[in-house]
Amino acid sequence: MTLLKEINQSFLHLFFPHVCAGCGNDLPSARTLLCLRCISNLPETRFESFAGNPVEKIFWGRLPVVSATAGFYFNKETLVQNLMHQFKYNSQVELGFQLGYMMGEHLLRSHRFPVEALIPLPLYEPREKQRGFNQSFVLCEGMSRVLQIPVLKNVVRRSQYTESQTRKGRIERWNNMEGRFELTDPSLISGKHILLVDDVVTTGATLEACGTELLKADNTLLSIATLCIAAR
Secondary structure: OHHHHHHHHHHHHHHOOEEOOOOOOEEOOOOOOOOHHHHHHOOEOOHHHOOOOHHHHHOOOOOOEEEEEEEEEEOOOOHHHHHHHHHHHOOOHHHHHHHHHHHHHHHHHHOOOOOOEEEEOOOEHHHHHHHOOOHHHHHHHHHHHHHOOOEOOOOEEEOOOOOOOOOOOHHHHHHHHOOOEEEOOHHHOOOOEEEEEEEEEOOOHHHHHHHHHHOOOOOOEEEEEEEEEEOO
């Protein structure tokens, strides 16, 4: 049976080849969307391993987080930007799941994130319907597979549309996000250590606004993890 299965897989691979999302080279298995070379070339930050890292410093004096991290450095015209674009704008949900799985592995090996639930940063509902998915939720699903903790999607919602943050400064970003989130079911996170998850952190204004709302739940501890941090 094993030999027959291998023959069938080889036959399917001949006519429906699997290619790496990073470099386009042929992959021997459909179990991954990235080749080993691209995985090894991803610019890991290793922030999860030490306190006072650059992501945690973003929130000093702004939001009382227990721990914070970002998995990879983000630069324009790089492998990471290519993968992010495929994931978010070409609907490569399986790629997002794999990246989330890698994030979960980072946190597991660090022993600095004893969190009990994952909270995806919510999208404004019409925008999520237009895109077809919430990228933060997909990342959480991958992380959940590793960490073996639940993803709580309906704890907080984005109650208003917000303009793009790309060309705004830090103060403008905060003003753009203030009051845009609403805690809908605090009982789900009361007394828990939760992890707020997003795809990228720059000034931290969006995460700060959402985290501030989440901390209105009684006796809640907050940590933050993003897939990437914008390199300066």
